[in-house]
Structure formats: structure tokens, C-alpha cells
Amino acid sequence: MSRGDAVPQSDLPPEARETENPYGCVGREMAVQALERAMLRPPAGILLRGVGGVGTTTLARDYLGRLQAAGNLDIGCLWTDFRDIRTVDHLINLIGQPMFEDSFTSAEMAVKLDAIGSVLREHRLVSVWDNFDFALGNLTSEDCEILKTFLGRLDGGKSKVIMTSHISQEWLGGSNFSEIEIGGLEGNGRWAFCERLLQDLGIPYNRNDAGLIELIDGLGGHPLAMRAVLPRLRDRSPAQLAEVLRKNMAELKLPDGELSSKLTASLRFVEDSLSPELKSLLTPISLFEGYVDAFFLEHMANHFDPAPSRADIDLLTGALVDAGLLKDLGEGVYQVHGALTGYLRTAVARKSREDWAGAFVDTMARLGSALASGPMLDDRLSFGQLVPTYYQALAEAERLNLNVHFSALIQVLATFAQGMGDLTSESRLYQRLADFKLSNGDELGAAEAYHQLGTSAAKRRDFVTAETWYRKTLAIGERLNDLHMAAVTCHSLGMIAQDRRDLSAAENWFRKSLDWSERLGDQQGVASSSHHLGMVAREAGDSARANTWYRKSLEISERLGLEAFASATYHQLGVAAFDGRDLVAAENWYYKSLELCERLEDEYSAALTYHEMGRLAEERGNLGAAEVWYGKSLQIKERSNDEYGAASTYNQLANIYFMLGDYVEAGEWSLQAAENYLKFGDSITADKVLMNFLTYWRQATVEDKEVLSSRWEAFGLGPFPEANL
Numbered sequence: 001m002s003r004g005d006a007v008p009q010s011d012l013p014p015e016a017r018e019t020e021n022p023y024g025c026v027g028r029e030m031a032v033q034a035l036e037r038a039m040l041r042p043p044a045g046i047l048l049r050g051v052g053g054v055g056t057t058t059l060a061r062d063y064l065g066r067l068q069a070a071g072n073l074d075i076g077c078l079w080t081d082f083r084d085i086r087t088v089d090h091l092i093n094l095i096g097q098p099m100f101e102d103s104f105t106s107a108e109m110a111v112k113l114d115a116i117g118s119v120l121r122e123h124r125l126v127s128v129w130d131n132f133d134f135a136l137g138n139l140t141s142e143d144c145e146i147l148k149t150f151l152g153r154l155d156g157g158k159s160k161v162i163m164t165s166h167i168s169q170e171w172l173g174g175s176n177f178s179e180i181e182i183g184g185l186e187g188n189g190r191w192a193f194c195e196r197l198l199q200d201l202g203i204p205y206n207r208n209d210a211g212l213i214e215l216i217d218g219l220g221g222h223p224l225a226m227r228a229v230l231p232r233l234r235d236r237s238p239a240q241l242a243e244v245l246r247k248n249m250a251e252l253k254l255p256d257g258e259l260s261s262k263l264t265a266s267l268r269f270v271e272d273s274l275s276p277e278l279k280s281l282l283t284p285i286s287l288f289e290g291y292v293d294a295f296f297l298e299h300m301a302n303h304f305d306p307a308p309s310r311a312d313i314d315l316l317t318g319a320l321v322d323a324g325l326l327k328d329l330g331e332g333v334y335q336v337h338g339a340l341t342g343y344l345r346t347a348v349a350r351k352s353r354e355d356w357a358g359a360f361v362d363t364m365a366r367l368g369s370a371l372a373s374g375p376m377l378d379d380r381l382s383f384g385q386l387v388p389t390y391y392q393a394l395a396e397a398e399r400l401n402l403n404v405h406f407s408a409l410i411q412v413l414a415t416f417a418q419g420m421g422d423l424t425s426e427s428r429l430y431q432r433l434a435d436f437k438l439s440n441g442d443e444l445g446a447a448e449a450y451h452q453l454g455t456s457a458a459k460r461r462d463f464v465t466a467e468t469w470y471r472k473t474l475a476i477g478e479r480l481n482d483l484h485m486a487a488v489t490c491h492s493l494g495m496i497a498q499d500r501r502d503l504s505a506a507e508n509w510f511r512k513s514l515d516w517s518e519r520l521g522d523q524q525g526v527a528s529s530s531h532h533l534g535m536v537a538r539e540a541g542d543s544a545r546a547n548t549w550y551r552k553s554l555e556i557s558e559r560l561g562l563e564a565f566a567s568a569t570y571h572q573l574g575v576a577a578f579d580g581r582d583l584v585a586a587e588n589w590y591y592k593s594l595e596l597c598e599r600l601e602d603e604y605s606a607a608l609t610y611h612e613m614g615r616l617a618e619e620r621g622n623l624g625a626a627e628v629w630y631g632k633s634l635q636i637k638e639r640s641n642d643e644y645g646a647a648s649t650y651n652q653l654a655n656i657y658f659m660l661g662d663y664v665e666a667g668e669w670s671l672q673a674a675e676n677y678l679k680f681g682d683s684i685t686a687d688k689v690l691m692n693f694l695t696y697w698r699q700a701t702v703e704d705k706e707v708l709s710s711r712w713e714a715f716g717l718g719p720f721p722e723a724n725l
Contacts, residue, residue, distance in 0.1 A: 012065070015061075015130070016061055016077060023058075023227075024062060025058055025061075026192050027189025027221075028055065031059055031180065032062065034180045035162075041178055043151075044155050044159060044160055044176070044177075045151045045154075045176050046161065046179075047168070047169055047177050047178070048164045048180050049165050049167065050166065050181065050182030051166060052263065052339030053337060054183070054222060054223065055224075058223075064077055064126065064128065073126060076125060078095060078126075078127045079130065080127065082132050083134050085135070086138050086417075087422060087424040088109075088146045089143075089422070092112050093105045095120075095125075095127065105643075106461075113153060117150070117154065120153075120154055122158065126160050127160070128163075129164070131165075132163040132169065135147070136171065148171075152176055184220040184259050191216070201230070203230070205233070209238055211237055212238040214242045215241050218246070224266075224339055225263045225267075229269060229270075232269075241269075245262075248264075248265035248266075252264060263343075267343045268347070274316065277308065277312050278315055280308070280352065283352045285297070286344035286345050287356065287392060288336060288392070289341065289391075290335070290338075290389065291386065292336050292389075293333050294333075298310050299363045299366075299367065300356065300360055303359035314332075325337045325340040326340070357396050357400060358402070361402050368393075368409060368412035369412060371386075384416070390413050391413065407433060407437075410432060414426050421641050427457070430456065443480065446476070447476035448473075450469045450473040450476075451473040454468075455492065457469060458492070458499075461680040470489050474486060474489040474490065474493070477489060484520060487517045491509070491529055491532070494506045494532060495532065498532065506532075513528075514530065524560070524562060524565070526552075527552075528553070530550075531549070531569050534569075535572060537549060538572070538576055543579060543580060550572055553565065553569050554573070563596050563599070564596075567593045567602065570589050571605065571612070574586045574593065587613075590612055590616070597609060604636070606636065607633045607636035608633070610633035611649055613629040614628075614630040614633065614652060623656055627653065630653050630656070634646060643679060647674075647685075650670070650672040651689055651692075654666045654669035654689075654692065654696075655692075658692075663699055663701075663704050664708060664711075666696045667700075668711065670689055670692055670696065673689045674689040674693070675715060690717075694721075708720075
């Protein structure tokens with residue numbers, strides 16, 4: 001696995017910027033010094049532990065800002081919210097993908113850990129794993145062990161991982177991390193924070209006021225507790241507020257002297273300050289994780305008669321923003337402080353929660369299905385920010401036995417995981433759906449989940465696993481006489497056989513799919529199977545039969561307005577024309593395909609046609625145009641993690657540079673292609689590419705031969721076989 005050039009990041013990730021810290025790191029100089037000392041110790045992990053709202057995340061942000069200002073980030077920093085991490089594979093991909101020229105994601109875990117471990121020991125990447133409390137709940141035990149291994153690999157190196165948590169994390173192993181406990185602000189630091197806050201609020205104060213001294217001491221230096229309570233000095237005296245806190249401590253039977261008690265008493269004060277109408281709306285907010293959208297709350301409220309008004313929702317969110325418990329992101333979207341969520345989930349009455357839970361599940365399932373299938377609400381709140389809330393909704397749906405909603409929510413989450421390239425999460429979700437369907441006697445539903453598992457495996461080019469899942473699906477479809485399922489699954493099995501270059505099996509599967517589609521009157525299915533039968537015929541060298549199948553598919557696609565199908569067939573007709581050396585016809589077909597791809601915003605298909613346009617230009621001897629077309633194709637393939645497709649374009653670029661006489665550049669592209677083919681177990685194509693590399697070596701100068709030999713060995717291909725050449 002080859003590494004790209006490290007690019008220093010001048011900008012911190014948005015989550016890490018000082019704009020996220022309304023009061024900075026006032027009063028935390030001793031904690032900053034402790035963090036600086038921990039950065040010099042061998043353990044790669046540094047745990048910032050403190051009760052909710054005490055400022056562990058704020059400290060991490062402040063420290064990153066200091067490192068950036070001093071130019072000490074080297075290859076940058078990475079901010080990860082562990083509420084979003086469901087598999088260690090996804091986490092490792094987030095770390096490794098930006099470092100390497102190839103897209104990294106398809107390698108075996110051991111290879112990934114070796115690759116990023118060697119880089120991160122030599123170069124400084126400072127990662128923040130925020131809300132690390134969620135690790136044990138979100139990850140499997142096997143994933144947790146890999147996480148420990150990863151941290152151990154970094155020990156003694158230049159990179160560090162700063163974790164924020166409310167609890168200790170002994171499971172990581174004491175040698176893997178240093179722990180810094182963050183308590184309440186003390187002494188002058190406590191008063192500095194208080195004065196900064198009151199000045200920003202425009203509230204006059206007297207530091208010598210006995211009531212104010214008592215109030216500040218009663219808040220224990222807890223930053224969030226101060227932000228929640230001190231704004232009420234506008235209408236109450238310090239002594240009155242101190243008395244309210246004492247009363248809350250007594251009524252809630254909170255242990256005196258504990259910082260968490262100070263926060264709980266303060267949040268009870270905020271709750272009690274609300275009208276009954278607003279207080280009732282705290283329950284739906286407790287169901288969200290990380291972010292809440294007033295639009296979603298409004299939909300939930302519509303399940304009740306009379307429905308709480310949007311005006312009340314806006315009043316509540318405004319009050320919580322004033323208390324520092326929500327952050328207004330605009331357009332009715334708010335970031336929810338984890339301390340508020342924790343408080344509400346313990347303080348809200350069970351009956352109230354039950355009343356709202358069904359509305360929550362229904363709203364998330366309905367709106368989630370719309371979000372997953374289109375661009376709805378993209379400008380309000382990114383779907384990724386809602387994923388922890390969708391997992392919360394999934395848990396509620398399972399608890400309430402809302403089976404239809406449970407299935408819909410899994411589909412939503414799996415669709416998002418697929419879009420993020422998190423194929424491990426996608427597979428686990430569909431496996432969970434299959435088990436759920438079977439446990440409820442829904443064999444057909446389980447078969448649909450098996451089909452999705454097959455598709456997920458096929459994307460990883462794990463064709464053995466994909467075929468196993470597809471055959472399970474087909475057996476159920478045939479037994480239950482579901483011809484549509486059988487047709488779709490036979491088509492998928494045909495595509496697997498086609499990828500394996502088993503043309504006889506592929507033709508048999510596509511013909512079965514075609515037969516069932518014709519019996520069902522499914523013209524779209526007929527068009528699709530006819531298209532693929534054309535591809536099989538072309539690969540078998542029967543161009544006349546290929547064109548017959550393509551024309552049959554195209555007639556249906558154009559008649560029914562199936563533009564995506566038509567675009568694919570235009571592309572294949574172009575390939576067939578290219579094979580027949582009719583370059584003008586090939587170009588015309590390719591342009592017709594691209595016109596539809598660009599109108600449909602189908603980047604994947606456009607990348608395939610850009611590649612073929614490169615071949616066309618190369619055939620005409622226009623190497624400059626060919627390089628441009630290949631570059632357009634490669635940009636899309638790499639962005640969409642299509643490593644196998646990228647390999648073919650790497651190989652074509654190698655050929656371009658070979659013809660230009662740049663044998664070193666040709667060799668680089670050739671090695672990239674071979675590496676990608678080997679990742680997917682395609683040793684036959686990889687061997688052909690490596691034979692080309694040896695041709696480049698033979699043509700090169702003595703100096704370039706040395707460079708190419710060293711690159712061969714750097715790619716892990718063993719000693720260069722010069723003696724055999």
C-alpha cells in the first residue's frame with residue numbers, strides 16, 4: 001500500500017475550531033499544562049475525564065488551537081464523535097483514507113493497521129475521539145480489541161489520540177493511555193469564568209457580594225452549571241438563586257460536594273423555570289442524540305390533539321439556548337449538550353416518555369425514508385448528524401415492537417452506511433434485519449435482507465459470500481413462488497458470474513431472469529437482462545448477437561423513458577462500435593450516454609464512459625485528450641471508492657506515459673493498478689499489468705531502471721526479478 005504526500009492542514013476541522021468554544025478555556029491553564037506533559041509521554045492515548053459539561057471537549061479544542069498556532073500539527077488533526085462510530089473498520093478508514101493515494105478501504109484490517117501505524121509513528125496526527133463513552137456501547141467486543149491494538153501500535157510515536165469521556169476507560173489497558181481528570185474551576189479561574197460570562201450577558205455584579213460568593217461556591221466551578229444559572233441574575237438576587245440550588249439538592253437527595261450534583265441541581269432549576277407547556281416538550285428533546293431539529297419536533301407534536309404549537313417549541317429552544325444547553329445552528333436546528341440529554345433521560349417521567357416514544361419512532365421512520373431517498377432537508381441538517389438519533393429510534397422501535405418502523409429504520413441506516421462506504425455497518429444492519437424478520441415469521445422479508453447482504457458482499461468483490469446470500473434468497477423466492485424476487489436474484493447471480501468471467505453461467509442466469517421478467521410483464525426487467533446478455537455476448541466475441549440484445553434493451557428503454565437504462569446501453573453500443581473499429585459511431589454513442597449521465601447526475605456511469613472516451617482518444621493518437629478523459633474518470637472513481645474500476649484507468653494511464661517515453665511515471669501507474677487488482681483477488685489481471693511494468697523497465701535508462709526497481713520493492717512485491725529479464 002503506497003502513501004500519498006502528507007499535506008499539512010492549515011485549517012482545523014469545523015468541530016475543532018475556537019468558534020465552537022463560546023468562553024474559550026478560561027481558568028484551565030493547569031489542565032493545559034497537564035495535557036502538554038501527557039503529549040510527551042510514550043502512551044499514544046490521553047483520556048480527558050470529567051462529568052458532563054465540565055469542559056473536556058472545550059479543553060481538547062483549545063489545545064488543538066494552540067498546536068495549530070505553533071505549527072505543531074504536522075499532517076493535521078482528525079476530530080471524531082464516537083456517537084457516530086458503529087464499527088472500528090469505519091474509524092480506521094476515516095484515519096487512513098486521507099493518507100494514501102489509493103482509497104485504503106478494501107484492505108484487510110491487519111494491512112490497514114500496519115500501514116497507518118508506520119505513518120503515524122513517524123508523523124504527528126492529533127486525533128480527538130469525542131464522546132468516547134459511547135465506544136463500549138456502539139462497538140462489538142472484537143472491535144474494541146482492535147481499537148486497543150491500534151492505540152498500542154502508536155505508543156512511543158509522534159501521533160496522539162485525545163479522548164473525552166465522563167467515565168474511566170480501564171478496558172483500554174493502563175499502558176495505552178494517560179488519564180487527566182478535569183474537575184470544576186477553582187480559585188481565580190472560577191471567578192475569571194464567572195466575570196467573563198456576566199460581562200457577556202451584560203449583568204452587573206459585585207464580586208464582594210456575599211450572596212454571589214455563596215452562589216458561585218454552590219455551583220462548584222462547573223462551567224455548564226454557571227452558564228445555566230447565572231443568566232437568571234437578571235431577575236433574581238444571588239442569594240435567592242443560592243437558596244434554590246440548596247433546595248434542589250435536598251429534594252433530589254443529591255450527595256453534597258459532588259460536581260455532578262451541582263450540575264443536576266442547576267438543570268432542575270432550568271426545568272422548573274419553564275411553564276408547564278414548555279416543560280412537557282423536554283420529553284421529545286430527550287429522545288434525540290446530539291442534534292435536534294424543530295421541524296422534526298413539530299412533526300412529532302402533530303401526533304397529539306391538541307398539538308403543541310411551533311411557537312411553544314421555539315420558546316423552549318430559545319430558553320435552552322440561553323442556558324447554554326442548546327447551540328443554535330440556524331433554521332431551527334440545534335446542537336444538544338450531552339449533559340442535557342443525560343439529565344432529561346433520568347428526570348423525565350416514564351409515562352411522558354412512553355406517550356412521546358411512538359410519535360418519535362413514527363416521525364424518524366417517515367422522514368428518514370424521505371431523507372435516505374433524496375436531497376430533502378439537506379440544507380437544514382446533514383443526514384450524518386442524525387444517525388445517532390436514528391439508532392435511538394431503532395432501539396425504541398424494537399422496544400415497542402413497532403415492526404414496520406423497525407424495518408424502515410434499518411433500511412434508512414443501512415442506506416446511509418452504504419453512502420458513507422461503511423460496508424461493515426451496512427452488512428451488520430441487514431443481518432440484524434434478516435434475523436428480525438425470521439424471528440417474526442416473515443420469511444420473504446428475510447429473503448429481501450439476504451439479497452441486500454449479497455449486494456453488500458458483491459460491492460466488496462467477495463463473490464463467494466455474495467453468491468451464498470443470493471442463493472438463499474432465490475431458494476425462498478422459488479419456494480414461495482415470488483417470481484419477481486426470483487427474477488431479480490437470478491439477474492444478480494448473473495452479474496456475479498459475469499464478474500468472475502464465467503460467461504456460460506452468466507448467460508444462463510440472465511436468461512432465467514429474462515424468462516421470469518417476460519412472464520411477469522416486467523418490461524424494465526426485460527430491458528436490464530437483455531442489456532447484460534448483450535454484454536456477455538460481446539465478451540464471448542459474438543458482436544452480432546451482442547448488438548441484437550442491446551437493440552432489444554434500447555427499444556424498451558426509449559419507449560418507456562428509462563433514461564438510466566438507455567444511457568448504459570448507449571455506452572455498450574459505443575464499446576461494440578469501438579471493438580468494430582467504427583470510432584465515429586463509438587464517439588456518437590458515448591456522447592449520447594454522457595448527455596444522459598450528466599442530466600441524471602449519474603457520476604458512476606459517467607466515469608465509465610469518460611474512461612472509454614480516453615481509450616477512443618488514445619486509439620486516435622491524441623494522447624493529451626486521452627489523459628484528460630482518464631483523469632475525469634479517475635477523479636470520480638477515487639472519490640466514490642471504486643478501487644477496482646480505478647485500477648483499469650491506472651493501467652491506461654501507464655500505457656499513455658509509456659507511449660510518451662516516461663517509463664518511471666508509467667511504472668508508478670502500473671504498480672497502482674496491480675496493487676488494486678491484487679486487493680480484490682484478481683491475480684490474473686494483476687500479473688498482466690506487472691508484465692507491462694517489466695516492459696517499461698526494459699525500455700528505461702540505467703538511472704530509471706534503478707528507480708523502477710526500488711518502486712517495485714517499495715510496493716511489497718519482493719526482490720525485483722532483474723536476473724530473469
